[in-house]
Amino acid sequence: xxxxxxxxxxxxxxxxxxxxxxxxxxxxxxxxxxxxxxxxxxxxxxxxxxxxxxxxxxxxxxxxxxxxxxxxxxxxxxxxxxxxxxxxxxxxxxxxxxxxxxxxxxxxxxxxxxxxxxxxxxxxxxxxxxxxxxxxxxxxxxxxxxxxxxxxxxxxxxxxxxxxxxxxxxxxxxxxxxxxxxxxxxxxxxxxxxxxxxxxxxxxxxxxxxxxxxxxxxxxxxxxxxxxxxxxxxxxxxxxxxxxxxxxxxxxxxxxxxxxxxxxxxxxxxxxxxxxxxxxxxxxxxxxxxxxxxxxxxxxxxxxxxxxxxxxxxxxxxxxxxxxxxxxxxxxxxxxxxxxxxxxxxxxxxxxxxxxxxxxxxxxxxxxxxxxxxxxxxxxxxxxxxxxxxxxxxxxxxxxxxxxxxxxxxxxxxxxxxxxxxxxxxxxxxxxxxxxxxxxxxxxxxxxxxxxxxxxxxxxxxxxxxxxxxxxxxxxxxxxxxxxxxxxxxxxxxxxxxxxxxxxxxxxxxxxxxxxxxxxxxxxxxxxxxxxxxxxxxxxxxxxxxxxxxxxxxxxxxxxxxxxxxxxxxxxxxxxxxxxxxxxxxxxxxxxxxxxxxxxxxxxxxxxxxxxxxxxxxxxxxxxxxxxxxxxxxxxxxxxxxxxxxxxxxxxxxxxxxxxxxxxxxxxxxxxxxxxxxxxxxxxxxxxxxxxxxxxxxxxxxxxxxxxxxxxxxxxxxx
Numbered sequence: 141x142x143x144x145x146x147x148x149x150x151x152x153x154x155x156x157x158x159x160x161x162x163x164x165x166x167x168x169x170x171x172x173x174x175x176x177x178x179x180x181x182x183x184x185x186x187x188x189x190x191x192x193x194x195x196x197x198x199x200x201x202x203x204x205x206x207x208x209x210x211x212x213x214x215x216x217x218x219x220x221x222x223x224x225x226x227x228x229x230x231x232x233x234x235x236x237x238x239x240x241x242x243x244x245x246x247x248x249x250x251x252x253x254x255x256x257x258x259x260x261x262x263x264x265x266x267x268x269x270x271x272x273x274x275x276x277x278x279x280x281x282x283x284x285x286x287x288x289x290x291x292x293x294x295x296x297x298x299x300x301x302x303x304x305x306x307x308x309x310x311x312x313x314x315x316x317x318x319x320x321x322x323x324x325x326x327x328x329x330x331x332x333x334x335x336x337x338x339x340x341x342x343x344x345x346x347x348x349x350x351x352x353x354x355x356x357x358x359x360x361x362x363x364x365x366x367x368x369x370x371x372x373x374x375x376x377x378x379x380x381x382x383x384x385x386x387x388x389x390x391x392x393x394x395x396x397x398x399x400x401x402x403x404x405x406x407x408x409x410x411x412x413x414x415x416x417x418x419x420x421x422x423x424x425x426x427x428x429x430x431x432x433x434x435x436x437x438x439x440x441x442x443x444x445x446x447x448x449x450x451x452x453x454x455x456x457x458x459x460x461x462x463x464x465x466x467x468x469x470x471x472x473x474x475x476x477x478x479x480x481x482x483x484x485x486x487x488x489x490x491x492x493x494x495x496x497x498x499x500x501x502x503x504x505x506x507x508x509x510x511x512x513x514x515x516x517x518x519x520x521x522x523x524x525x526x527x528x529x530x531x532x533x534x535x536x537x538x539x540x541x542x543x544x545x546x547x548x549x550x551x552x553x554x555x556x557x558x559x560x561x562x563x564x565x566x567x568x569x570x571x572x573x574x575x576x577x578x579x580x581x582x583x584x585x586x587x588x589x590x591x592x593x594x595x596x597x598x599x600x601x602x603x604x605x606x607x608x609x610x611x612x613x614x615x616x617x618x619x620x621x622x623x624x625x626x627x628x629x630x631x632x633x634x635x636x637x638x639x640x641x642x643x644x645x646x647x648x649x650x651x652x653x654x655x656x657x658x659x660x661x662x663x664x665x666x667x668x669x670x671x672x673x674x675x676x677x678x679x680x681x682x683x684x685x686x687x688x689x690x691x692x693x694x695x696x697x698x699x700x701x702x703x704x705x706x707x708x709x710x711x712x713x714x715x716x717x718x719x720x721x722x723x724x725x726x727x728x729x730x731x732x733x734x735x736x737x738x739x740x741x742x743x744x745x746x747x748x749x750x751x752x753x754x755x756x757x758x759x760x761x762x763x764x765x766x767x768x769x770x771x772x773x774x775x776x777x778x779x780x781x782x783x784x785x786x787x788x789x790x791x792x793x794x795x796x797x798x799x800x801x802x803x804x805x806x807x808x809x810x811x812x813x814x815x816x817x818x819x820x821x822x823x824x825x826x827x828x829x830x831x832x833x834x835x836x837x838x839x840x841x842x843x844x845x846x847x848x849x850x851x852x853x854x855x856x857x858x859x
Contacts (some may be wrong), residue, residue, distance in 0.1 A: 142178070143155060144156060144159060144178055144182055145178070145181055145182060145185065147185060147187040147188070147190070147191070150194070151191045151194050151195070153194060153195055153198045153199050153204070156182075156195065156199075156204060157199060157201050157204050159175050159178055159179060160175070160179065160201075160203060160204055160207060161201075162174075162175040163175035163176055163179055164203065179207075182211075183210075183211055183214070186219070188211050188215075189211055189212050189214075189215040189231075191208070191211075192208045192209070192211060192212045193234055195207075195208035196208060196209075196238065202254065202255065205255055205258075206255075206258055209258050209259065209262050212231070212262060213261070213262050213265055216231070216262070216265045216266055216269060217265060220266075220269045221269075228269075228270070228274075231266070232266050232270065232275070235259060235262055235263050235266065236263065238259060239256065239259050239260065239263060239295065239299075240285070240292065242255065242256050242259070243256060243289075243291050243292050243294070243295035244289060244291065244292060245289070245291055246290070246291045246347075248291070249291040249294065249295060256295060256298075257298070260295065260298050260299050260302055261302060263299060264299065264302045264303050264306055267303060268306060268307075268315065268319075268323065271323070271326065272322070272326045279330040279333050279334065280330075280333060282296050282299065282300065283296075283333045283334065283336075283337045286337055286341075287337075287340075290345065290347050290350050293337075293341065293345075293350060294347075294349060294350045294353045294354075297338075297341075297350075297353040297354050297356070297357040298353060298356075298357070300334060300357050301353075301356055301357040301360045303327075304327070304357070304360040304361055304364075305360055307320065307323045307324055307327060308324065308360075308363070308364050309360075311323070324364075327364075328364075328365075328366070331361075331365055331366070331369070334361070335361075335365070335369050335373070338354055338357065338358050338361075339373065339374065339375070339378075341354045342354055342355075342358075342378050342382070342383075343374075343378070348388050348389075351383070351388075351389055352388065352389060352392060355383065355389060355392035355393065355396065356392060358375075358396060359392060359395055359396050359399065362396060362399040362400060363399060367403070367405055367409065370400055370403075371409055371412045376397075376400065376412075376416060376419075379393045379396050379397055380393070380397070380419050380420060380423055381423075384397075384420075384423055384427075385423070385427065387445060390427075390449055391445070391448045391449050391452055394449065394452035394453060394455075394456055395452055395455075397416070397420060397456055398452065398455050398456040398459050398460075400416065401413070401416060401417070401420075401456055401459055401460035401463065401464070402459035402460065402462070402463050403463065404463050410467055413460075413464050413467060414467065414468065414471065414474065417460060417464070417468065417474075417477070417481070418474070418477055420456070421477055421480050421481050421484070424453065424484060425480065428453075428484075430483075430487075433487075434450060434487045434488055434490065434491060435487075435490045435491045435492060437450070438450050438491045438492070438493065438496075439492065447493070450488055450491060450496065451493075451495070451496050451499070453484065453488060454485065454488045454496055454499045454500055455499060457481055457482075457484060457485050457488075457503075458485070458499055458500065458502065458503040460481075461481070461482075461503060461507070462503065462506065465507075469535065469538075475538060478538075479538070479539075479541070479542065482539070482542045483542065483545075485500055485503065485504075486542060486545045486546060486549065488500055489501075489504070489546070489549045489553075490549055490552075490553075494579075494583070497553065498583070498586075501583075501586055501587065501590060502586075504546050504550075504590050505586065505589060505590045505593070507539070508543070508546075508590055508593035508594050508597065509593055511533075511535055511536055511539065511543075511593075511597055512593045512596050512597055514533055514535065514536075515533060516596075536597060540598070543594055543597060543598065543601075544598075544601050544605070546590075546594060547591070547594050547595075547601060547602055547605055548605055550587055550590060550591045550594065550630065551591070551602075551605055551606060551609065551626065551627060551630040552609075552623075552626055552627075553587070553626060554584070554587055554591070554626040554627075554629040554630040554633065555580045555581075555583040555584035555587055555629070556577065556580045556581075556584060556625070556629060557581070557584050557629055557632065557633070557676065558576065558581045558584070559676055559679060559713075559716065559717075559720075560625075560629070560672060560676055560713070561672070561709040561712050561713050561716075564621050564622065564625075571708055571709070584629070584633070587633070588633040588634075591630060591633055591634055592633070592634055592636075592637045595634045595637035595638065596637055599637065599638050599642055602634065602637075603642075603646050606627060606630065606631055606646075606650075607646075607649060607650075609623070609627050610627060610649075610650060610653050611653075613627065613657070614653050614656070614657055621665075621666075621669045624669060624670065624673055625669065625672075625673060627673075628654070628673035628674075628676060628677050629673075629676065631650055631677050631680075632676050632677050632679070632680035632681075633680070635680040635681050635683075636683070640683065640684075640687065643681065643683070643684055644684060644687070644688070647677075647681055647684050647691075648691070650677065651674070651677065651678065651691065651695070654670060654673060654674045654677065655674065655694075655698065657670050658670040658671060658674065664707050665707070667705070667707070668705070668707040668708075668709070668710050671702050671705065671710050671713075671714075672709070672710065672713055674695075674698065675699065675702065675713045675714060675716075675717040676713075676717075678695045678717065678721070679716075679717045679720045679721060682720075682721065682724030682725055685721065685724070685725050685728075686724070686725050686728060689728060689733045689734075692721075692725060692728060693733075693740060695721070696718065696721065696740075699714045699717055699718050699721075700714075700751050702714035703715065703718075703751060703752070703754065703755055703759075703763075704753070704754045706754065711754070711755060711756070711759055712759065715755065715759045715762040715763055715766075716762065718762075718763065718766050719762050719763075719765060719766040719769075721766075722766035722767070722769045722770055723766075723769050726769045726770045726772070726773040727773045728740075729741040729744070729770040729773075730770055730771065730773055730774035739774075741767070741770045741771065741774075741785075742785075742788070744767065744770075745767070745785075745788040745789060745791075746788075748763075748767075748791075748792060749792060751763070757822050757825075760822075760826065761822075761825050761826055761828075761829045762829070764789075764793075764826050764829050764830045764833075765829040765830065765832060765833045766833070767789055767830075767833075768789070768829070768830045768831075768832070768833030768834045769833040771785055771786065771789060771834060772833060772834045772835050786834075789830070790827075790830065793823045793826045793827065796819060796823060797823055800816060800819055800820060800823075803816070804816075
């Protein structure tokens with residue numbers, strides 16, 4: 141191996157291949173370490189770059205060729221200015237000639253594609269060092285050579301694309317600011333030649349791979365070239381008429397149009413943007429007419445061409461509307477075309493792909509927020525108990541049909557909230573969620589925000605859609621776990637978006653239907669899903685529950701029933717929902733309600749043993765914390781009354797404590813038994829959770845006794 145480091149002798153390419161092979165594939169750790177050491181020393185040697193031509197010419201191993209180019213690239217980046225001028229010219233000419241040789245015909249171009257990509261990157265690093273001072277003819281050279289061969293032209297497009305990326309996208313931290321400015325100015329100055337080449341290829345070339353390469357290159361230019369090249373040439377017409385209808389180029393054409401459509405420039409180009417939008421929407425309506433179900437096309441696409449095209453349409457529409465929606469809205473003649481574009485976006489929003497949906501969701505949020513913020517206090521419907529009608533703004537009226545469709549999509553696709561613990565797995569079974577789905581939680585928050593805005597804009601339409609879907613779930617015509625879940629998650633998400641009277645009418649209907657469903661649907665999985673949805677919905681509307689005691693009591697009793705349901709996740713959700721309701725409605729439980737003889741909290745305390753009989757220990761801790769919030773909210777005129785209530789509250793743990801202490805009195809070794817330690821730990825946890833919610837109220841079980849017990853256990857363990 142050491143022979144590789146003797147640069148006075150000709151390089152043994154076979155030995156280099158063997159050392160690299162040992163580094164990459166050897167199972168012997170010592171051999172790998174030795175190979176790593178030799179390769180590291182080889183790379184760091186100042187004369188290593190001189191072996192690159194020998195390696196590229198003699199080696200048949202792609203990894204070895206790549207390694208040699210890494211060595212050369214390091215030299216170009218860090219030692220180029222210190223090399224003699226003739227060596228710089230020699231390296232440049234060798235790389236240029238090698239690229240020309242490998243890309244001179246289509247067969248070689250395809251066969252050596254990976255190596256050419258690396259060689260292209262190496263050439264770009266040289267260009268960054270040499271151009272424009274030492275290589276002023278670079279752009280004319282590459283443009284001139286491109287017309288001699290289609291395959292050479294295709295590779296030259298890749299070089300120009302890489303150069304644009306290096307200068308405009310990845311230059312920060314790679315070059316000095318002065319060098320970056322110089323390269324940008326040089327590219328802008330000589331872009332006319334580059335654009336003429338691109339236009340010539342797009343109008344004359346017939347080879348698909350060359351057209352694709354040219355469009356890819358043009359795409360990289362669009363975010364920095366002078367706008368005159370965009371709107372003062374045939375570029376847009378070619379993209380729309382020639383490349384958008386063709387399957388192999390339509391995705392790149394749409395990406396280019398997206399870059400153009402998202403530009404925010406001076407108003408003198410407004411008419412160009414209006415024409416651009418009109419022509420594209422007209423073309424899209426021909427390519428994907430309304431009769432085609434976009435989500436089916438997306439689902440059935442096996443090669444992902446249609447999927448990418450649909451995603452690119454979404455990106456174009458969202459980008460264009462963000463940049464130019466006010467412009468289109470000002471022109472009355474554009475209203476119908478504007479609605480057509482939004483209809484397209486609604487159709488794409490139904491696609492069962494989260495990333496595509498997120499693209500649309502962001503825009504729907506911008507549109508809904510903008511419409512709401514125009515007049516946030518304008519009622520969305522006739523005022524209650526009034527014959528006066530409120531006329532919506534012209535913008536809200538224009539988008540009313542679109543917004544209704546978006547509501548439908550949001551309700552049908554609502555993501556799972558954090559509070560829901562019961563999910564359907566990939567096998568179609570209902571299970572308890574093991575890990576939180578953070579992506580779903582973030583998506584839920586975004587969708588909730590959009591749906592709240594949409595509800596403020598027209599709460600009646602939101603309610604009607606939800607109630608129609610609920611009726612379809614109840615009568616079985618559209619029954620499915622997923623359908624009911626998304627509906628109930630959507631219902632819960634709009635809490636607070638209606639006034640109290642609207643909320644009351646809506647929730648009474650919803651909760652009654654859900655309670656009826658849980659009674660009449662058979663099967664443990666069905667009941668678990670409905671129970672989960674009931675618990676989520678009621679937990680989101682504390683204002684309604686506080687105002688309607690009978691509903692609140694019915695809901696809490698139903699939660700107690702769910703605490704006996706052994707289906708995974710139901711008991712956890714029941715306890716969590718009970719805790720949430722106790723925190724939000726605690727005063728209602730400690731006040732004697734009309735028609736009742738005692739406060740409901742006392743009924744709960746009398747039946748605590750039966751309520752928590754089937755709960756796990758951690759679920760019982762949550763239950764006790766919930767009761768603690770109720771007791772802490774009560775106003776006590778007599779301390780004795782408070783102490784009696786706490787005594788009832790802590791009766792079960794105190795009773796268990798007494799029994800344990802009685803056993804310990806008979807035999808102190810009982811404390812060392814695992815079961816006894818577990819019981820004591822649970823009593824401690826119960827008291828901790830109760831103390832957390834009771835706050836300032838002194839706990840019945842003195843903490844000093846716990847401390848003394850811990851001290852005594854510690855002593856006994858070491859005796």
